[in-house]
Amino acid sequence: MSSVKTRKLxxxxxxPTFRPVSWFVLxxxxxxxxxxxxxxxxxxxxxxxxxxxxxxxxxxTFHNDDMQRALKNSLKIGFAATILSTVLAVLxxxxxxxxxxxxxxxxxxxxxxPLIIAEIVxxxxxxxxxxxxxxxxxxxxxxxAHTAFCIPFALLPIxxxxxxxxxxxxxxxADLGANERQILRRxxxxxxSPAIVSGALLAFAISIDDxxxxxxxSGPGSTTLPVYIFGMIRSTxxxxxxxxxxxxxxxxxxxxxxxxVLNRRRR
Amino acid sequence: xGNIKRRRASxxxxxxxxxxxxxxxxxxxxxxxxxxxxxxxxxxxTSGSGEVHLYNWTDYIDPEQLTAFTAETGIKVILDTFDxxxxxxxxxxSGATGYDVVVPSDYMVAQMIELNLLQKVExxxxxxxxxxxxxxxxxxxxxxxxxxxxxxMYGTTGIACNTTAEPKCANIKSWHDYFTxxxxxxxxxxxxxxxxxxxxxxxxxAPADLCTTDKSKYAAAADLLKGFKPAVIDSDSxxxxxxxxxxxxxxxxxxxxxxxxxxxxxVEYIYPSEGLNLWADNLVVPVGAPNLDNAKIFINWMMxxxxxxxxSNFSGYDNGITGSDAFMSDSxxxxxAVVVPADKTAxxxxxxxxxxxxxxxxxxxxxxxxxxxx
Amino acid sequence: xSKIVRGRPGQTSPWLAIPTIAYLFLTIGIxxxxxxxxxxxxRAKIGMGVTWHFSPKAYKDLFILENLDxxxxxxxxxxxxxxxxxQYSAVTTVATVVLSIPIAMWIATRNESTRNILVAAVTLPFxxxxxxxxxxLRQIIDDNGPIGWIAHKLGYENFHIIYTPIATMIxxxxxxxxxxxxxxxASAERFDFRLAEAAYDLGAKRWTVxxxxxxxxxxxxxxxxxxxxxxxxxxxxxxxxxxxxxxxNMIANVxxxxxxQARNWPFGCALSVxxxxxxxxxxxxxxxxxxxxxxxxxxx
Numbered sequence: 030m031s032s033v034k035t036r037k038l039x040x041x042x043x044x045p046t047f048r049p050v051s052w053f054v055l056x057x058x059x060x061x062x063x064x065x066x067x068x069x070x071x072x073x074x075x076x077x078x079x080x081x082x083x084x085x086x087x088x089x090t091f092h093n094d095d096m097q098r099a100l101k102n103s104l105k106i107g108f109a110a111t112i113l114s115t116v117l118a119v120l121x122x123x124x125x126x127x128x129x130x131x132x133x134x135x136x137x138x139x140x141x142x143p144l145i146i147a148e149i150v151x152x153x154x155x156x157x158x159x160x161x162x163x164x165x166x167x168x169x170x171x172x173x174a175h176t177a178f179c180i181p182f183a184l185l186p187i188x189x190x191x192x193x194x195x196x197x198x199x200x201x202x203a204d205l206g207a208n209e210r211q212i213l214r215r216x217x218x219x220x221x222s223p224a225i226v227s228g229a230l231l232a233f234a235i236s237i238d239d240x241x242x243x244x245x246x247s248g249p250g251s252t253t254l255p256v257y258i259f260g261m262i263r264s265t266x267x268x269x270x271x272x273x274x275x276x277x278x279x280x281x282x283x284x285x286x287x288x289x290v291l292n293r294r295r296r
Numbered sequence: 297x298g299n300i301k302r303r304r305a306s307x308x309x310x311x312x313x314x315x316x317x318x319x320x321x322x323x324x325x326x327x328x329x330x331x332x333x334x335x336x337x338x339x340x341x342t343s344g345s346g347e348v349h350l351y352n353w354t355d356y357i358d359p360e361q362l363t364a365f366t367a368e369t370g371i372k373v374i375l376d377t378f379d380x381x382x383x384x385x386x387x388x389x390s391g392a393t394g395y396d397v398v399v400p401s402d403y404m405v406a407q408m409i410e411l412n413l414l415q416k417v418e419x420x421x422x423x424x425x426x427x428x429x430x431x432x433x434x435x436x437x438x439x440x441x442x443x444x445x446x447x448x449m450y451g452t453t454g455i456a457c458n459t460t461a462e463p464k465c466a467n468i469k470s471w472h473d474y475f476t477x478x479x480x481x482x483x484x485x486x487x488x489x490x491x492x493x494x495x496x497x498x499x500x501x502a503p504a505d506l507c508t509t510d511k512s513k514y515a516a517a518a519d520l521l522k523g524f525k526p527a528v529i530d531s532d533s534x535x536x537x538x539x540x541x542x543x544x545x546x547x548x549x550x551x552x553x554x555x556x557x558x559x560x561x562x563v564e565y566i567y568p569s570e571g572l573n574l575w576a577d578n579l580v581v582p583v584g585a586p587n588l589d590n591a592k593i594f595i596n597w598m599m600x601x602x603x604x605x606x607x608s609n610f611s612g613y614d615n616g617i618t619g620s621d622a623f624m625s626d627s628x629x630x631x632x633a634v635v636v637p638a639d640k641t642a643x644x645x646x647x648x649x650x651x652x653x654x655x656x657x658x659x660x661x662x663x664x665x666x667x668x669x670x
Numbered sequence: 671x672s673k674i675v676r677g678r679p680g681q682t683s684p685w686l687a688i689p690t691i692a693y694l695f696l697t698i699g700i701x702x703x704x705x706x707x708x709x710x711x712x713r714a715k716i717g718m719g720v721t722w723h724f725s726p727k728a729y730k731d732l733f734i735l736e737n738l739d740x741x742x743x744x745x746x747x748x749x750x751x752x753x754x755x756x757q758y759s760a761v762t763t764v765a766t767v768v769l770s771i772p773i774a775m776w777i778a779t780r781n782e783s784t785r786n787i788l789v790a791a792v793t794l795p796f797x798x799x800x801x802x803x804x805x806x807l808r809q810i811i812d813d814n815g816p817i818g819w820i821a822h823k824l825g826y827e828n829f830h831i832i833y834t835p836i837a838t839m840i841x842x843x844x845x846x847x848x849x850x851x852x853x854x855x856a857s858a859e860r861f862d863f864r865l866a867e868a869a870y871d872l873g874a875k876r877w878t879v880x881x882x883x884x885x886x887x888x889x890x891x892x893x894x895x896x897x898x899x900x901x902x903x904x905x906x907x908x909x910x911x912x913x914x915x916x917x918x919n920m921i922a923n924v925x926x927x928x929x930x931q932a933r934n935w936p937f938g939c940a941l942s943v944x945x946x947x948x949x950x951x952x953x954x955x956x957x958x959x960x961x962x963x964x965x966x967x968x969x970x
């Protein structure tokens with residue numbers, strides 16, 4: 030009996046080692062980001078060696094034309110690719126519902142390709158393709174390529190939401206004589222809109238983040254921020270890299286929080 | 297054309313005097329004859345509008361100079377950067393039409409001319425074309441007479457060693473010593489021409505023979521490299537790592553060594569006894585450049601001695617413009633890494649402009665070495 | 671009379687999907703096709719690109735080495751690169767599983783508000799540039815960074831982790847951890863902990879409870895996580911480039927090298943084809959494993 034009693038005292042929800050491992054993982058995930066933020070205020074020009082507090086690298090960043098051009102390019106490409114990929118993703122999500130088996134298998138293998146195939150493969154393939162059909166390297170081509178790999182990310186939340194939708198409003202609308210277009214405009218799209226927003230956000234994040242594809246197919250005046258940062262990391266690693274990174278972290282944070290607030294309000 | 301011929305004649309004496317490529321270095325070029333290109337300067341624009349798209353190596357141009365250029369000429373500079381001659385070539389060949397000025401090294405200029413990628417803009421006839429150092433005008437293999445290219449920085453590739461942190465620097469006198477030193481905190485360049493040519497030199501190949509297609513020579517070089525395991529193999533200059541103390545010995549360009557010395561006085565530039573490569577970068581205009589006039593204005597502006605001197609101060613390299621030494625800092629002019637000491641000039645020879653067969657062998661040795669790293 | 675529409679929500683004309691399919695065919699399908707075509711061509715004589723002459727040389731070069739002394743031998747260089755890529759990805763996958771199961775279970779057993787915060791904390795890194803995260807990690811494991819400092823304090827003067835294969839694997843683990851935690855958490859969240867308690871009450875040891883009751887129910891999440899980590903890790907470029915000291919030890923780095931310094935596009939394309947085949951093989955293997963267990967695993 031006594032053994033049963035001691036057993037009862039153990040809380041099953043606390044497997045041994047789970048808590049310390051969890052804290053370690055969280056620490057591991059965040060300590061590099063904390064390091065970047067802290068060292069962006071380093072006065073030394075060596076990014077790894079702390080001297081004393083200074084905001085000079087932020088000052089330098091704000092006066093760095095190349096960095097600002099790169100940021101603008103990233104945003105331009107990001108917005109264009111987000112809009113294009115979201116529209117194409119909505120169309121695909123709706124069209125694929127009633128697509129025949131063979132067609133949808135083909136479609137899904139294309140949509141899934143960017144998720145499965147290594148980015149470097151698609152990047153050099155795209156470079157070869159552009160070279161073969163004489164698409165000039167630059168922002169236009171980058172938007173084309175970014176849109177392609179953003180589509181699956183924009184599509185995922187939309188498809189998930191479609192699967193959860195209740196049939197009732199659609200049947201009711203149909204019974205009341207609404208035609209296909211009316212149902213689409215008045216019921217389907219409004220019900221899907223939160224998912225469309227999350228899909229678009231996801232696509233934007235993926236595009237802004239992209240390094241490998243942009244590296245291979247960027248052209249005159251179309252260097253994006255990750256390509257620019259990579260160049261900096263390769264040559265002179267000053268805390269300016271940390272300062273730019275911190276600003277980007279801040280930007281990601283703002284986007285995330287605003288989307289969270291937006292979602293809350295909608296509920 | 298007559299203009300060029302005339303200049304050729306007027307520089308004949310200077311060229312004859314200059315035995316190798318650059319030996320005059322910073323000091324000796326003040327006797328380089330009187331300018332003769334005044335006739336073209338009247339037609340040459342000095343200001344413009346719009347933009348000029350520059351495609352340059354990372355960290356290789358002074359941002360303040362670009363601001364000054366814009367202020368003086370009204371032309372905005374859009375800068376993108378690359379990390380190797382081959383990346384530059386890939387971009388141009390894949391149809392990146394839109395760069396106005398790009399900065400290839402010597403052998404790459406030759407290839408780009410061969411591939412019809414460059415415009416014949418005749419930089420020697422620009423108003424500041426008269427400033428081109430005579431030994432970098434006609435006596436160059438990649439563009440004799442400078443029909444396509446204007447000189448930019450030039451330098452050598454040797455070994456940088458932090459003598460304070462690594463006392464064994466004193467033992468490194470040759471490429472062979474470097475490759476077999478086995479010291480901690482050693483870095484290498486990720487550049488197949490530099491690494492493999494150094495290994496060839498270390499195994500006894502003569503400088504004139506660096507484009508050999510004799511496979512046994514490459515086998516010996518590959519054997520030597522087999523034991524060479526640096527901590528980092530990078531396509532950048534590693535300046536920060538040497539300053540931070542995480543790297544003490546490395547295959548380095550003389551200009552980046554100069555910049556290391558600025559922060560860490562113990563760094564020394566070693567001229568390996570088997571000889572070292574001289575390279576020269578150039579400003580060229582690719583075919584299809586959308587702002588041809590602006591490109592010419594930019595190149596001409598950069599050939600002004602004051603501006604070229606300022607660029608040298610920024611990058612740590614000597615440049616191809618006569619009279620620019622008057623604008624260089626003393627630390628640059630007195631650095632034996634930058635100004636080649638008299639007893640070392642014989643060690644220097646141009647980067648080998650090899651044919652495809654030799655290049656394939658270079659690639660094979662290089663990728664084998666990379667593959668053996670872990 | 672208007673058309674009565676019944677059936678699944680959101681259904682419209684399948685034609686709506688045509689623009690997307692056409693677009694992806696053009697921007698994904700054709701580049702992949704071109705990769706395959708280029709891999710069977712000759713490289714350009716000078717410069718970049720290819721010449722339009724059929725040649726199987728790129729594939730021959732993958733395995734057969736014409737030695738510098740004139741003999742030909744089996745070329746182990748690229749097999750080694752493949753093996754290293756595979757090895758690093760496998761270690762990364764194991765490391766992420768070992769780290770993710772505890773934290774996923776731990777999060778799943780917190781109360782709702784804590785859970786939401788923790789899930790957000792694990793999701794957040796996904797929104798941050800991989801380049802910046804890898805850079806941040808590099809600063810941590812640098813010889814001058816915190817890890818170097820601790821090693822120094824402990825008296826390990828010659829301790830180096832940066833620019834080694836281990837650094838690459840730590841980097842891959844760091845970057846892909848959230849991709850393992852989230853699917854496992856999604857499975858763990860649905861797990862009814864009363865089941866485990868029942869088993870425990872019936873006398874099972876804690877480890878047995880985990881092995882027999884808990885693990886089978888989070889297995890779909892683990893398998894999905896393996897797919898989400900192993901496959902991208904295999905084709906990763908940045909971590910080995912930035913943390914491994916640029917010693918070109920993974921397949922993506924060798925592909926990149928052939929499109930830049932080595933200027934051998936057909937060979938780079940042949941390596942790409944090999945990587946695609948390997949990836950498809952992996953996807954198939956993961957599919958088979960999940961089928962064997964009868965788990966519902968969704969990859970996308």
